[in-house]
Amino acid sequence: MSYKFFTNKECEYYPCHDLMNINCLFCFCPLYYLDNCGGIYTVLEDGMKDCSKCIIHHSENGYDYIIKKINENSKKKPPME
Template sequence: MESSTSEKHFQFFSNSKCEYFPCHSTNDPENFNCLFCYCPLYALGDKCGGNFTYIAGGIKDCSGCLIPHRREGYDYIIGKYGEIKKLAQKTN
C-alpha cells in the first residue's frame, strides 16, 4: 500500500532554528519544507514552473515561489529531474 505524501518523512524537513527561517513569506511556517533549501529547479530557468520573475541583469528572482517549500512540492520537483538531468549531461 502506497503511503500518502504526509507519511513519507524523507520528503519533509523543517529547520525552524535556521537564522533565515522561513526564507520566503508564508502563512504556514509549521509546514514550511527546508529539504530543498536551494531549489534544484532554478537551473531550468523559465521552464521550472514556479512563480518567479527576472530582475535587472537577467537574474531569476524566486522569492515569490513556494514550490520547494510546500509538502506537496517534493513530488513536483522529483518529476522534473529528467529535465535537470538533460542539463547536466555531457555533450560532445
Template sequence: MKNSHRFFCNTDCEYFPCHKTKRPERFNCLFCFCPLYFFEECGGNYVILDSGVKDCTTCLIPHTPEGYDHILGRLKARFAEIRGDKPENA
C-alpha cells in the same frame, strides 16, 4: 510526514522561514536551494530582474510538502530530455 525523505522543517535555521508564509508548520526546508533555479522554465512563480537574475522570492513550490513531487518530476523530465528518451505519451 515531518522530517521524512520528502519533507524537512528546520525551525532552528536563522532564516526560517526564508519566504513569507501563513503556514510555517508546512514550510519544507528540504530544497533550501531550489534545484530548478537554473531551468529556463521551472514551473514556479518567478520574475526576471533587469539584471537577468531570476528572482524566486514569491515562489513557495520547493517549500511545500507537494514541492518534492513537482521538483522530482521536472528533474526526471529534464534528464530524459538530455538522454534523448522518447516521451512516455508518444
C-alpha cells in the same frame, strides 16, 4: 516519508517566504536554472531570477514536483560522452 519533508526551525532565515510550516529540504531550489521550472519568478536586469514569491519547493508536495521536473528535463538532454 520523512526524507521528503522536514522543517528546520533553528535556521537563521526561518521562516522564509512568510510561511511557518515549510519544507526546508530544498532550501535552494534545484529548478532555479530551468526556464520551464513552473514556478513564479521575475527575471531581473542582470538576468538572475527573483523567485521570492515561489513556494513550490517549500510546499508539502514540493519533493514530488521537483523530482518529476528533474526527470522530465534529464530526458531532453543528450547523453554525456
